[in-house]
Amino acid sequence: MQAARALVVDDEPDICELICLTLERMDIASERAGTVDEAERLLRQESFDLCLTDMQLPGRNGLDLVRLVQQQHPELPIAVITAHGSMDAAVEALKAGAFDFVPKPVDLKMLRKLVDSAMKLSRGSLPDPRSRRTLLGDSSPMQRIRGTIVKLARSQAPVYISGESGTGKELVARTIHEKGGRADKAFVPINCGAIPGELMESEFFGHIKGSFTGATTNKEGLFQAADGGTLFLDEVAELPQHMQVKLLRAIQERAIRPVGGQQEITVDVRILSATHKDLAQLVEDGQFRQDLFYRINVIQLNVPSLRERREDIPMLVEHVLTRLAGNNGQTGISLSDDAMQALSRYPFPGNVRELENILERALTMAEEQTITADDLMLPDHEPLSPAPSAPSGAIPEPDDDFLLEDYLEGIERSVITKALEKTNNNKTAAAQLLGISFRALRYKLKKLDLE
Structure with missing residues (x-):
């Protein structure tokens, strides 16, 4: 395989030298450019696996280069270097299609992790996710979802996944993770509504022995468990206000401080979040911080309800019944025509999760190998x-x-x-x-x- 090559765009010689030296130690050759015009010329003439650009450049800026790369070289991961505290600029770059960002002063450990993830995408060295759980359905909404996931997997941008309860938001998050550059690292899901408020900070950030009653040992938090991978914040709307503040800081600084700790710990985590509530409305009502919403909602993905993709019901039924029957050691289980018609008419307020529960109950209660409409015990069929x-x-x-x-x-x-x-x-x-x-x-x- 041809040696990896990167394009480094920065008009500050010292920073450019530092980045190129770091890349060289990772066996990645580099070309340098001081302006967007020079970078555009090199991109036309040569092939690269990665582009790193400063946001502040003479003439056109780094955001212009991000947009240019997205239009003319969409397969090329591009990351931006931002001034300290310029989260707004970083978020704007991510929305424009940047792979990730690294703030100044450049943390070399963070830079190396970013480069590793980018190279996996660029060089096609990701694990094959086909054997894992997949999003079933041939309907137009599901085809759009899968297409969007492929694009989101090529980024490190925070994604806010919205949709009704039971639509499969966690499965969407897992799929984004498994198709991205962090697939070989941990995917750590957490239900924000299931953790008692007094334990939340310790669960998220860990704690030091003796920091509070019951802290008999040092404990790593979920951010540390997800280091290098993905942290999925399910039901993020349930976070209390004090944790919203701490989460915002952890996302912005890419660092956490364990309860009772004196020093911050750098963490490299991609944040995916979800809720069935209207988060924008909660912001309007003052129940969710607007600045946190802005940080986690860089890209929004809505998961359709089962009512919006009824043509997928037969495929889902077959998949769920096969799995359930296999778990119970049963074979030859099928659904009668009237049962399938009943499911096709049912509104499914609980979406795919409700369909699974209905089929599991019917499989348990059915006297025969064929599940009938009465076995489903739907309101219209009792x-x-x-x-x-x-x-x-x-x-x-x-x-x-x-x-x-x-x-x-x-x-x-x-x-x-x-x-x-x-x-x-x-x-x-x-x-x-x-x-x-x-x-x-x-x-x-x-x-x-x-x-």
Whole structure:
């Protein structure tokens, strides 16, 4: 393979020399240019694997060069060198298509990591992600999503993934990671709404032994665990205000300070975030910091709901049933025509996650190899029948006069009883089969006198 080559664009000889020397030690040859015009000429004449440019140049600036490269050499990763504290300029460059940025004074460790990631993209040395989980669907929205992901994977820009609950936002984030230059490093997901407020800073940034009651050892935080890789902040809208401030600083400075620590630790992390809430509206309402929103929302990607891609339902059903049946050691499981029609009409407020829960429940409850519409237990397909005095596990026979609440309790009693029988009265497993929390199951058991 031909030796790697980089184009370094900077009018300051000392910085240019430092960068070229660092590249040389990484076995990367370099050409130098002092202006955008000179860089444009070299790009026409020669081939490069990477371009590094200062933002402040005589005449046209680094942002102009980023745009030029995007238009004329879209496969070439370009990174910018920004003045200290110029995050606005860095964000603007990322929006224009820059691969990444490094602030002045140039941190050589950070620079080497950036170059490593860029070279993996440029030289096609990424791991093959085809064997991993993929985003299923041939609908136009899913084709657009996959095309966008390919572009986002060639950048280190923060991405804000929006969409309803259950649409697969974490899978989108994982796919961006696995197709990018950080694929060989960790992907660390964190649900911001699941961490108690008093433990959040320690979880994110780690802590030093003795820094608070219970801190018996030093502990690395999630930023350190994701160093070199990707940190996925799910339900980022749930972050309390004090953590929004600390997260903003960590993103801007690319450094964190463990609780009780005296020194900052440099971290190289790509931030992907998601929430099902309207983050822009939360900013308007003063519940989410505008400056943090600006930093994490450099690029926004909306994941479509299942209602917007109904033509993908048959493919998703086949995939989910194959996986579930395989996990249970079952074969030959199929869906009847009326069941598929029922799913095609259903609005799926819980999206793909709800589809998985419906199919898992139906697979558990079905008496035959073919799952019917009744097995799905969708609202439009439940046989109406009263349940005032039904025995445990039995759905009452129809009557001319019945109450809706009694009927619903009868259905619930029957479904819960079957789930408990299937799991040998393991309430935790039964709750999972039913797609509800353990606490919700306990409430229903008490309400229905099934305890």
